Amino acid sequence: MKTLSLVLLSTTLVALLSGPVRADDVKAGDLVISQPWSRATPGGAKVASGYLTIENKGSAPDRLLGGSAEVAAKLDVHEIAMNGGVMTMRTLDGGLPLPPGSTVTLAPSRYHLMLSDIKRPLKQGDTIAMTLSFEKAGNVAVTFAVLGVGAMGPAGAAAPATGGTMDHGTMDHGTMDHSKMKM
Numbered sequence: 001m002k003t004l005s006l007v008l009l010s011t012t013l014v015a016l017l018s019g020p021v022r023a024d025d026v027k028a029g030d031l032v033i034s035q036p037w038s039r040a041t042p043g044g045a046k047v048a049s050g051y052l053t054i055e056n057k058g059s060a061p062d063r064l065l066g067g068s069a070e071v072a073a074k075l076d077v078h079e080i081a082m083n084g085g086v087m088t089m090r091t092l093d094g095g096l097p098l099p100p101g102s103t104v105t106l107a108p109s110r111y112h113l114m115l116s117d118i119k120r121p122l123k124q125g126d127t128i129a130m131t132l133s134f135e136k137a138g139n140v141a142v143t144f145a146v147l148g149v150g151a152m153g154p155a156g157a158a159a160p161a162t163g164g165t166m167d168h169g170t171m172d173h174g175t176m177d178h179s180k181m182k183m
Contacts, residue, residue: 028137030058031098035154036144038115040124048072048122050113050130050144051153053105056098063095063135064104070129073117080109095135108152122146 026033036052048071056062067075077092096111098104106112113130122128126146131139147154 026140026142028134028140029062030060030100031056031062031134031137031140033132033140033142036130036142037151037154038122038128038144038146039151040126040146040149041118041122042149043121045121046117048115048118049108050075050115050128051106051108052113052142052144053103054098055103056100059100060136061100062098062137064098065095065133065135067113067130067132067139069115069131071119071122072115073119074115075130076114076116077106077111078114079111098134124148 024034026036032055034053034055036050038048038050041048050069054064064077066077069075077096078089079092079096080087080089082088091114092111096104096106104111113132124146128144128146130142130144132142133139145154
């Protein structure tokens with residue numbers, strides 16, 4: 001009886017300390033993916049961005065490598081940073097590290113998923129099926145909600161502390177060569 005009580009107590013403590021998993025969260029191994037969203041795009045846009053939060057509840061690191069999306073020819077992980085007063089963007093060729101015990105938020109003006117050569121405009125209220133590729137967790141299907149053009153995140157989401165904004169949906173990336181951007 002004493003052993004059963006200890007097991008129940010241990011299980012309860014682990015559940016409480018690991019934090020809640022919402023019904024719309026996606027769990028993949030030790031990763032919990034929450035609040036996946038994108039912005040609506042104007043007609044003719046060639047790119048869109050995806051945002052989400054990834055919590056690594058495990059004791060080993062993982063890495064977001066990229067993925068695929070039903071609406072885009074290509075999906076990469078990008079980073080926006082300020083370097084010497086100049087905003088730069090680059091593809092994270094090695095992926096985005098997800099250290100054990102960390103929470104990483106992809107948000108406007110920071111890390112984000114870049115959907116290139118989108119096949120149709122994204123409209124507010126739509127959903128987008130994406131498959132995210134992780135080094136250890138493998139391929140994970142995630143559905144992204146499309147919010148308004150100027151949205152900064154889903155209702156109730158913590159605002160990222162990033163400073164400044166950049167809306168890829170309103171930019172013309174048709175002739176943009178990322179390899180020539182100042183890094």
